[in-house]
Amino acid sequence: GAGVSQSPSNKVTEKGKDVELRCDPISGHTALYWYRQRLGQGLEFLIYFQGNSAPNKSGLPSDRFSAERTGESVSTLTIQRTQQEDSAVYLCASSADRGDPTQHFGDGTRLSIL
Amino acid sequence: TQLLEQSPQFLSIQEGENLTVYCNSSSVFSSLQWYRQEPGEGPVLLVTVVTGGEVKKLKRLTFQFGDARKDSSLHITAAQPGDTGLYLCAGEDRGSTLGRLYFGRGTQLTVWP
Numbered sequence: 001g002a003g004v005s006q007s008p009s010n011k012v013t014e015k016g017k018d019v020e021l022r023c024d025p026i027s028g029h030t031a032l033y034w035y036r037q038r039l040g041q042g043l044e045f046l047i048y049f050q051g052n053s054a055p056n057k058s059g060l061p062s063d064r065f066s067a068e069r070t071g072e073s074v075s076t077l078t079i080q081r082t083q084q085e086d087s088a089v090y091l092c093a094s095s096a097d098r099g100d101p102t103q104h105f106g107d108g109t110r111l112s113i114l
Numbered sequence: 115t116q117l118l119e120q121s122p123q124f125l126s127i128q129e130g131e132n133l134t135v136y137c138n139s140s141s142v143f144s145s146l147q148w149y150r151q152e153p154g155e156g157p158v159l160l161v162t163v164v165t166g167g168e169v170k171k172l173k174r175l176t177f178q179f180g181d182a183r184k185d186s187s188l189h190i191t192a193a194q195p196g197d198t199g200l201y202l203c204a205g206e207d208r209g210s211t212l213g214r215l216y217f218g219r220g221t222q223l224t225v226w227p
Contacts, residue, residue, distance in 0.1 A: 004156070033214065042120075042202060042219035043157070059214070091156055101145045101164075101206045103215060105156030 002026075004106035006092050012112045015084060021077045021109045025094030032075050033093045033103060034067060043091065049075060050098050079111075087113045117141055118205055120218035128226050130192055135221040137203035138185045144208040146179055146186045147215065151200040160188075193225045 005024040013019055025032050034046040045059045049069045060066070064082075069075040079086055089110050093103035118139045127133055137146070145164040149157035161170050163179035163186065170177045174197075176189040186203055200222050204215040 035217075040219075042118075043204075043215075043217040045214045045216075048214055093156070099208075101147065101162055101215075102159055103147075105149075105158070107154065107156045 004092055004094055004104050006090075006106035006109050008109055009107065010110045010112075012114065013082060014114050015082060017082055018078065018080045019082055019111065021079075021090050021092075021111070023075045023077070023092030023094075023106060025073065025075070025092070026104055027073075028096070029094035029104075030072060030097045031095045031100070032069060033095075034075070034077050035091045035093065036061075037089045037091055037108070039088075046077070046090075082111075082113045084113045087111055117216040118203055118218035120201075120203060120221050122221060123219065124222050124224075126224045126226070127193055129194055131225075132189070132191050133193055133223070134187055134189045135201055135223070136185070136187050137218055139205060139216075140184065141205070141207070141216075142183050143205035143216075144183075145206045146183070147204045147206070148177055148186070148188055149202040149204065151202060151220070157202055190223075193223075195225045195227050198223060198225050 007022045032049040035043040037043050047067050051072050064080045067077045089108040091108040093105045095103045121136050147162045148160045151157040161177045166181045166183045168179045174191045178187050200220045202220045204217045
């Protein structure tokens with residue numbers, strides 16, 4: 001597609017459930033990023049992929065969070081045993097490669113934990 | 115600890131006024147970017163500045179990167195209601211293995227007609 005696509009756009013789930021968030025980057029972009037944005041806050045870096053590998057996963061807030069990327073395209077962010085503090089907008093961005101500072105963002109998934 | 119501090123956090127002005135928002139850090143960045151974000155959407159890149167002292171103009175918006183590459187400002191002339199949004203600055207550290215951008219918390223600008 002022309003831009004970064006994220007799904008679902010909204011997700012409401014009960015505390016304790018697992019959720020999967022999907023990101024389709026711009027075709028050909030090798031670098032992919034996940035961020036979390038809480039209400040009234042800036043963007044909190046979660047993880048970065050170069051191709052299919054994640055050089056550093058230290059941005060993930062706990063071991064309940066994991067992410068993978070297959071085929072140098074689609075990425076999935078999984079949150080297990082969700083907690084209310086996980087409620088936020090999860091944003092995905094891609095760039096042509098690691099050397100390109102321009103990141104193109106999707107519109108995010110708004111996650112609400114009841 | 116917030117690496118990039120933006121000020122003011124909120125700004126509410128009348129159409130036609132000028133304004134400046136600031137992005138400050140004690141760290142040096144390889145480049146600095148400004149994004150605008152509207153409700154329900156992802157941030158959209160406005161400009162990237164890479165050279166200390168660089169000034170870029172985008173219509174009524176003027177962006178400046180500090181000489182030491184630690185801070186930046188965004189000046190809007192004759193603001194319009196369409197300028198309303200959350201303005202985010204983000205710094206890039208090419209020395210980082212994370213390949214990440216460091217974002218400020220943003221300045222929420224509201225321009226009233």
